Every structure is written in C-alpha cells, then in structure tokens.
Amino acid sequence: MKILPYLPDRSGLAYSVGTTLDRFIKLKQSDFPFASGELSQLLRDIALAAKIVNRETNRAGLSNIGGAFGQVNVQGEEQQKLDVIANIRFMRALSKGGEVCAIVSEEEDSVIDLQNSSGKYVVAIDPLDGSSNIDVNISIGTIFSIYRRITPAGSPIQQEDIMQKGSEQVAAGYVLYGSSTMLVYTTGCGVNGFTYEQSLGEFFLSHPDIRAPKSGEIYSVNEGSQLDWEAGIKNYITLCKERRYSARYIGSLVADFHRNLLKGGIYLYPATKKNPSGKLRLLYEANALALIAEQAGAMATDGSRRILDIKPTSLHQRTPLLIGSSEMVQEAEAILKGEDVKSLI
Numbered sequence: 141m142k143i144l145p146y147l148p149d150r151s152g153l154a155y156s157v158g159t160t161l162d163r164f165i166k167l168k169q170s171d172f173p174f175a176s177g178e179l180s181q182l183l184r185d186i187a188l189a190a191k192i193v194n195r196e197t198n199r200a201g202l203s204n205i206g207g208a209f210g211q212v213n214v215q216g217e218e219q220q221k222l223d224v225i226a227n228i229r230f231m232r233a234l235s236k237g238g239e240v241c242a243i244v245s246e247e248e249d250s251v252i253d254l255q256n257s258s259g260k261y262v263v264a265i266d267p268l269d270g271s272s273n274i275d276v277n278i279s280i281g282t283i284f285s286i287y288r289r290i291t292p293a294g295s296p297i298q299q300e301d302i303m304q305k306g307s308e309q310v311a312a313g314y315v316l317y318g319s320s321t322m323l324v325y326t327t328g329c330g331v332n333g334f335t336y337e338q339s340l341g342e343f344f345l346s347h348p349d350i351r352a353p354k355s356g357e358i359y360s361v362n363e364g365s366q367l368d369w370e371a372g373i374k375n376y377i378t379l380c381k382e383r384r385y386s387a388r389y390i391g392s393l394v395a396d397f398h399r400n401l402l403k404g405g406i407y408l409y410p411a412t413k414k415n416p417s418g419k420l421r422l423l424y425e426a427n428a429l430a431l432i433a434e435q436a437g438a439m440a441t442d443g444s445r446r447i448l449d450i451k452p453t454s455l456h457q458r459t460p461l462l463i464g465s466s467e468m469v470q471e472a473e474a475i476l477k478g479e480d481v482k483s484l485i
C-alpha cells in the first residue's frame with residue numbers, strides 16, 4: 141500500500157492565494173516592527189468594519205441610505221449618508237478594539253480622543269472615498285493609515301502623536317468596494333491584496349506581493365481643470381496624449397489608484413489656481429497610498445517632494461499628488477521642474 145502525504149501548498153510558502161486574511165495576519169505578525177499582536181488585532185478590526193461598510197454599500201440602492209446627509213464636513217463638502225455611516229462604523233470598530241488611542245477622520249473636525257490612553261496606535265482614515273460616486277453605483281473606497289504613538293502609552297494624546305510624517309506609518313491600506321470588494325494593505329514588508337467572498341464573509345489572499353509596473357500607458361487626471369493647471373502639468377498631459385496613452389478617471393481616488401497600481405499608470409491631482417494645494421488630504425488620503433505605492437515599487441510626490449517626507453502642519457492639510465508607476469512619476473516631476481520634455485522622450 142502506498143501512502144502519500146497531503147501537500148496542500150506546493151509553493152513552499154507559508155501562505156498562498158486563498159489564505160484567509162486572519163491567517164495571513166497571524167503568519168506575518170513577526171514582520172511587524174512591534175510584534176505584540178495589537179497591530180494584528182487592529183487590522184482585523186478594520187477588516188470587520190470594511191465588511192459592514194461593504195454590506196451597507198451593496199444595499200445602498202434599496203435601503204434609502206443614498207444621497208446627501210444634510211450637513212457639510214470640515215472641508216466644506218456636502219456629507220453623503222454613506223460618508224456618515226462609514227465614519228460611524230470605523231469609529232466603533234476602532235474604539236472597541238482598545239489598540240487605538242486617537243483617530244483623525246475626514247468626517248470629523250478635530251482629533252477624536254478615544255479616552256483609551258493605553259492604546260498604542262493612532263489611525264487616520266477617509267472612511268468613504270469617492271462619495272460623489274455612491275449614488276451612481278460606481279466604485280468607492282476606504283483609506284487608512286496607522287501610526288504608533290510617540291508619547292508613552294498611558295499619557296494624554298499630544299500633537300506630536302498625530303502630526304507624524306507618512307514615513308512613520310507602521311501600516312496603511314485601502315478597501316475598494318468595486319466589482320469585487322478588496323482590502324489591500326502593507327505593514328512595510330510588501331503589499332498584499334485580499335478579495336472578499338460574500339457568501340463566506342471572509343477576505344482571501346488574491347493578490348500576493350503586488351508589484352507595480354515601472355511604467356504604463358494610463359493617465360488619470362480631472363481634465364476639466366486643465367485651464368487652471370500650471371504649465372508643467374499641461375506639458376506632461378500633452379506628452380501623454382502625444383504618446384496616445386489612455387485617459388482613465390473614475391473620480392474615486394482608491395479606484396483610480398488601484399487600477400494604475402495593477403496595470404501601470406499615473407494619477408495626478410495637481411495644484412490649481414482655485415486650490416493651490418490641490419484637493420487631496422495628506423493625512424488620510426495621500427500618505428497611505430504613498431506608502432503602498434512605494435512598497436509596491438511605485439512612487440508618490442507632490443511635484444517636488446516625496447509625499448512620505450512631508451511634515452504635516454494641520455489635520456486636514458491638502459497636498460498636490462502625483463502617484464503611480466515610478467518612471468512616469470519621475471518623468472512628470474522632471475517636466476514640472478522645467479526640464480526639456482523632448483530630451484525625456
């Protein structure tokens with residue numbers, strides 16, 4: 141009689157496509173800078189809130205949670221009902237876990253002190269990104285950054301705990317509520333993507349060790365603002381057109397970023413005359429995606445500075461953002477600095 145050993149995974153890796161998010165987090169725990177298990181739990185809390193927001197998103201057309209909430213947020217933008225719902229869901233998940241001491245959210249004017257001074261982590265979050273797309277059934281997202289507090293656990297939260305550079309993030313990620321729902325995150329050791337299986341209620345590893353193409357043929361920018369751009373951006377976009385690149389712009393940063401990360405491309409939200417610092421927020425939009433970009437071999441800049449090197453000075457600070465395939469971002473940056481376009485072709 142021949143007895144064969146069961147070999148479930150012939151890749152030799154401890155994890156492979158199909159590994160559940162929970163198992164993956166556990167297996168990768170020793171990669172974390174502080175392998176205490178708290179960051180693992182925090183990631184699980186975020187995944188749970190993402191599942192709930194995913195459920196609400198899928199029901200949006202039926203359950204009267206589409207449309208405006210009737211208030212504007214601190215950015216002066218009209219809050220959608222789902223913005224408010226997503227904010228509540230993430231706040232609850234992050235406050236119950238006990239790992240987090242403070243939260244910065246797009247939907248909250250001030251830092252939220254969770255009155256849990258023993259929590260070691262600070263989270264910055266855009267609970268619902270791309271909210272203008274909710275009512276028209278187009279992909280939306282969540283973006284999160286996780287920092288370790290600087291002041292000792294047990295003491296009151298200080299400004300320095302919140303105003304950290306993006307390079308200090310210990311983890312960052314996004315959830316994309318699209319044709320599938322995906323959670324993509326990094327703890328500084330590469331980027332992994334998980335797809336949600338609705339009927340099982342689980343995220344499964346579907347995109348291990350994501351590597352962004354060095355270059356691509358997609359540019360993503362709101363061309364309606366072209367008349368307000370500075371010459372460098374106009375020149376770069378003209379170059380994209382001369383090369384017959386494809387224009388793709390969803391208007392949900394997470395969705396545009398995700399596509400370009402996988403296919404190769406560049407996303408630009410530049411400074412305009414109306415918005416000299418651009419539109420996107422450093423703490424809970426640009427920083428998280430910049431860390432993921434770099435971890436996948438891509439790049440993120442504000443046109444002259446690495447996004448992750450910018451020291452924040454205010455909570456809802458905006459920044460121009462050029463993010464995506466490294467060669468494309470480098471080229472756009474060179475053109476913005478006035479270098480000769482022709483010599484770059």
Ligand code: AHG
Nearest residue numbers: 266268269270271272362391392393
């Ligand atoms: P939010 O819905 O969180 O306010 O973010 C919207 C952002 C971003 O997702 C998107 O890329 C950008 O705004 C679109 O802005 P424009 O409509 O000006 O192009």
Ligand code: MN
Nearest residue numbers: 266269270425
């Ligand atoms: Mn957003």
Ligand code: MN
Nearest residue numbers: 246266268269
């Ligand atoms: Mn938002």
